Amino acid sequence: MSGRLESWLAAAELPPGVEAVLRAVLRPDVVAALSFASVGLFLLSALGLPWIVLRLPEDYFAATEPFPRPRAHGARWAWRVGRNLVAAAFFVAGVAMVLLPGQGLLTIAVAIGLADLPGKHRVVRAIAFRPTVWRALGAIRRRGGRPPFRR
Numbered sequence: 001m002s003g004r005l006e007s008w009l010a011a012a013e014l015p016p017g018v019e020a021v022l023r024a025v026l027r028p029d030v031v032a033a034l035s036f037a038s039v040g041l042f043l044l045s046a047l048g049l050p051w052i053v054l055r056l057p058e059d060y061f062a063a064t065e066p067f068p069r070p071r072a073h074g075a076r077w078a079w080r081v082g083r084n085l086v087a088a089a090f091f092v093a094g095v096a097m098v099l100l101p102g103q104g105l106l107t108i109a110v111a112i113g114l115a116d117l118p119g120k121h122r123v124v125r126a127i128a129f130r131p132t133v134w135r136a137l138g139a140i141r142r143r144g145g146r147p148p149f150r151r
Contacts, residue, residue, distance in 0.1 A: 054144040087114035
């Protein structure tokens with residue numbers, strides 16, 4: 001740890017246990033791992049989100065009711081489990097990107113869109129219709145040569 005950080009930790013009046021957590025997290029190897037994770041999440045966001053947004057049908061946000069789904073059997077069940085695991089990874093990445101570089105809200109919207117959750121379509125629509133997210137979705141669709149989403 002650097003001398004300045006050591007002197008700051010010594011001078012700071014921290015609650016019990018906080019100093020130990022800071023010492024554990026601010027180690028050079030942990031900071032390097034967090035930096036690599038941040039870059040990885042940014043690349044995942046920059047490459048994965050446009051791919052997903054371009055493949056959604058243009059009326060995805062226009063429907064007020066979720067699309068009907070067949071009952072899951074065998075391979076469909078495995079596909080749903082895999083898709084929910086990918087959704088969980090996107091959700092964690094989106095929450096991290098709220099603090100780290102990346103498109104946090106858009107990543108969270110994609111994660112919710114991928115997951116099988118009750119009421120998710122209402123939540124996805126509410127997030128997607130936020131002006132900044134709606135503009136970002138439209139820009140991705142324009143650059144990909146796809147028609148814009150309908151409301």
